[in-house]
Amino acid sequence: MTTQEMLDERYGRRTSPRRRIVLWSIVGVVALTLTALLGWTTVSNTLRSVTATDTGFTVTDASAVTISFQFTAPVGEPVACAIEAQDEDHGTVGWRVVEYPASEDHSRAFTEEIPTLALATTGFVNSCWVP
Template sequence: MSVQARLDERYGRGRATGRRGALIAGVVAIVLAVAGTAWFAIATTLDDVRADGVSFTVVDEHTVEVRFQVSGPADREIACAVEALDEEFGVVGWRVVVYEATGEGTRVMSERVPTVAAATTGLVNSCWVT
């Protein structure tokens, strides 16, 4: 081995394909990890549904009418759990309603919930994509 070759090897000059390959592999791994994390974050929010109560009306001692606004994917069915509560916040009525896809992202709904006792409030518990 020549003196020049020994010096190049000793001080890392010349052909450094091993280091360069490791560096490229590391950069590719980081880019793939960032892209995967971004895709996961976006994919989990595509089916988010938000429900906000608008109003409720106690129709009689066995019925509550609940009005609420639902925002979610316009091209998917959405199901909502609507409930009626008594004065101690106990559930006295519960109903799950499925809404067909309408092409609208935000809709205002009105549902009547039958109760087993007198209710003092009505609300939408949660909504989800079916």
């Protein structure tokens, strides 16, 4: 009875250690490259991220809402923020994009007024970004 090992030895079908080393080297280089790419993507996204926090709102009347908020952004970069007012059914009754020039301050606070189409019950920062 012949085994697979006997057949491989007879016909010269052996896996060489050199082939195994080359294969694992290629796998290692690919894994290292993907890890470096993921790391760079994470770092580059974090460097330009903007974090916004609502600090309050005041319903002025049926045609306006005043929103107070602060954001943390990269130093020396302009920032744009979308601020929004909603009614009691969570429908958008006011929306505005506000752009701020670059500053040397990491954190800044602002108060903005949004004109509304109907009586709003809340106002907040929808999002902020570096344009």
